[in-house]
Amino acid sequence: xxxxxxxxxxxxxxxxxxxxxxxxxxxxxxxxxxxxxxxxxxxxxxxxxxxxxxxxxxxxxxxxxxxxxxxxxxxxxxxxxxxxxxxxxxxxxxxxxxxxxxxxxxxxxxxxxxxxxxxxxxxxxxxxxxxxxxxxxxxxxxxxxxxxxxxxxxxxxxxxxxxxxxxxxxxxxxxxxxxxxxxxxxxxxxxxxxxxxxxxxxxxxxxxxxxxxxxxxxxxxxxxxxxxxxxxxxxxxxxxxxxxxxxxxxxxxxxxxxxxxxxxxxxxxxxxxxxxxxxxxxxx
Amino acid sequence: xxxxxxxxxxxxxxxxxxxxxxxxxxxxxxxxxxxxxxxxxxxxxxxxxxxxxxxxxxxxxxxxxxxxxxxxxxxxxxxxxxxxxxxxxxxxxxxxxxxxxxxxxxxxxxxxxxxxxxxxxxxxxxxxxxxxxxxxxxxxxxxxxxxxxxxxxxxxxxxxxxxxxxxxxxxxxxxxxxxxxxxxxxxxxxxxxxxxxxxxxxxxxxxxxx
Numbered sequence: 001x002x003x004x005x006x007x008x009x010x011x012x013x014x015x016x017x018x019x020x021x022x023x024x025x026x027x028x029x030x031x032x033x034x035x036x037x038x039x040x041x042x043x044x045x046x047x048x049x050x051x052x053x054x055x056x057x058x059x060x061x062x063x064x065x066x067x068x069x070x071x072x073x074x075x076x077x078x079x080x081x082x083x084x085x086x087x088x089x090x091x092x093x094x095x096x097x098x099x100x101x102x103x104x105x106x107x108x109x110x111x112x113x114x115x116x117x118x119x120x121x122x123x124x125x126x127x128x129x130x131x132x133x134x135x136x137x138x139x140x141x142x143x144x145x146x147x148x149x150x151x152x153x154x155x156x157x158x159x160x161x162x163x164x165x166x167x168x169x170x171x172x173x174x175x176x177x178x179x180x181x182x183x184x185x186x187x188x189x190x191x192x193x194x195x196x197x198x199x200x201x202x203x204x205x206x207x208x209x210x211x212x213x214x215x216x217x218x219x220x221x222x223x224x225x226x227x228x229x230x231x232x233x234x235x236x237x238x239x240x241x242x243x244x245x246x247x248x249x250x251x252x253x254x255x256x257x258x259x260x261x262x263x264x265x266x267x268x269x270x271x272x273x274x275x276x277x278x279x280x281x282x283x284x
Numbered sequence: 285x286x287x288x289x290x291x292x293x294x295x296x297x298x299x300x301x302x303x304x305x306x307x308x309x310x311x312x313x314x315x316x317x318x319x320x321x322x323x324x325x326x327x328x329x330x331x332x333x334x335x336x337x338x339x340x341x342x343x344x345x346x347x348x349x350x351x352x353x354x355x356x357x358x359x360x361x362x363x364x365x366x367x368x369x370x371x372x373x374x375x376x377x378x379x380x381x382x383x384x385x386x387x388x389x390x391x392x393x394x395x396x397x398x399x400x401x402x403x404x405x406x407x408x409x410x411x412x413x414x415x416x417x418x419x420x421x422x423x424x425x426x427x428x429x430x431x432x433x434x435x436x437x438x439x440x441x442x443x444x445x446x447x448x449x450x451x452x453x454x455x456x457x458x459x460x461x462x463x464x465x466x467x468x469x470x471x472x473x474x475x476x477x478x479x480x481x482x483x484x485x486x487x488x489x490x491x492x493x494x
Contacts, residue, residue: 004406004407005407006407006408021407022395022408025407025408026403026404026406027403027406027407028403028406029406029433030406030409030410030411030433030434031410031411032410032411033407033408033409033410034368034410050368050390050391053393053408054386054390054391054392054393057386057393057394057395057408058383058386058387058394060396061379061382061383061386061394061395061396062383064376064379064396065376065379065380065383065396068376068396069376069377069380074376203452203453206452206453207453208453
């Protein structure tokens with residue numbers, strides 16, 4: 001029984017191995033570990049045992065968190081969420097800038113574009129200075145969002161090459177963000193991938209108030225948007241299927257499978273050809 | 285109303301009377317000069333169970349296994365009035381905060397583990413007097429059954445069941461009956477009570493191993 005203990009044959013002066021044992025070890029059933037530790041001489045008494053356990057669990061927890069959080073897919077998740085936050089805040093502040101700027105300066109405009117114009121002005125009065133300064137923050141936020149976008153475009157193909165090739169880096173990163181990481185995306189059925197990002201609509205459907213959503217965030221993909229509305233459900237289903245496969249390859253094997261893209265293109269072409277057939281029928 | 289465990293008191297902090305424990309502040313909760321800190325039942329299901337007078341069987345000083353510790357809000361209070369406390373949480377992000385809470389306490393052991401796989405921490409966790417469970421996953425009753433091996437024969441399971449984790453569309457009361465039914469395979473149910481108004485669609489359960 002003692003052989004299963006995290007402290008079995010452990011040198012009490014070796015905190016690193018102790019932390020690893022906490023993380024990697026296992027046992028079929030629990031036992032009175034504190035008593036066993038004192039019996040086997042790992043600890044001098046109960047208090048000493050708990051002090052050692054405390055050190056090992058804190059150390060092990062720290063290392064495990066760093067490893068799981070530091071994983072590159074988690075960095076992408078943070079980046080894509082940060083990009084969306086920056087974009088949203090920039091737009092929101094830009095509205096305030098437009099309102100304020102319109103009351104102080106002749107030329108008026110809207111959005112981040114207007115904030116950019118204002119930011120290049122030379123403010124003369126105290127009030128001008130504040131409005132122009134705010135405009136500069138908007139521009140800075142917008143530029144940060146662009147920079148985050150570039151980071152995502154550069155990093156996603158390294159983390160999930162097949163998914164990035166199929167979906168494009170940004171959509172791929174969004175899917176990772178919605179799923180919570182590459183591993184959990186790889187474990188999702190394609191029907192779930194299809195409606196990721198359409199949770200409100202999905203739950204409305206499950207409550208019985210609405211039809212089932214045809215697509216979530218994958219709506220932004222050309223294969224879906226470029227298909228006529230009647231066939232978008234089919235296109236979304238086909239795309240989601242390939243994306244789910246791509247995520248699994250990326251997570252479990254990591255090698256590149258260019259044939260996935262060919263298969264998807266082929267399938268989408270077949271679905272989009274239905275529109276031509278329908279037109280031909282109408283002509284007859 | 286049943287008695288509170290030793291180390292949990294109703295105290296007046298900042299002009300409001302409510303549950304409190306004595307220990308280092310953990311998440312910006314109100315405190316008084318004697319080191320007591322407010323235990324808000326709206327932020328803690330175990331707090332809600334105590335505040336609504338459920339008989340948890342806790343006397344204070346127990347060894348505790350806490351499943352679903354999250355960022356450590358509730359478990360910080362549990363560690364304040366309990367003995368050795370093992371805190372299991374699966375998601376790395378909240379464990380970052382949990383580690384901070386544990387740093388401040390002598391007998392709180394954080395474990396980044398999945399409560400659905402007890403064999404991954406059975407080499408660390410000893411038999412305990414109480415299991416507190418607050419996991420937001422489907423199969424909450426199965427988690428409690430899988431962890432029953434940690435509970436001493438006279439121990440208590442204190443469980444918060446979240447209806448929406450099992451099925452968002454079903455009627456909560458039906459979900460609760462289901463979960464409690466499965467739970468009865470390994471536990472004798474001593475008390476069940478809805479946690480409204482503190483938590484919507486949650487059920488508090490007190491049980492002991494059979």
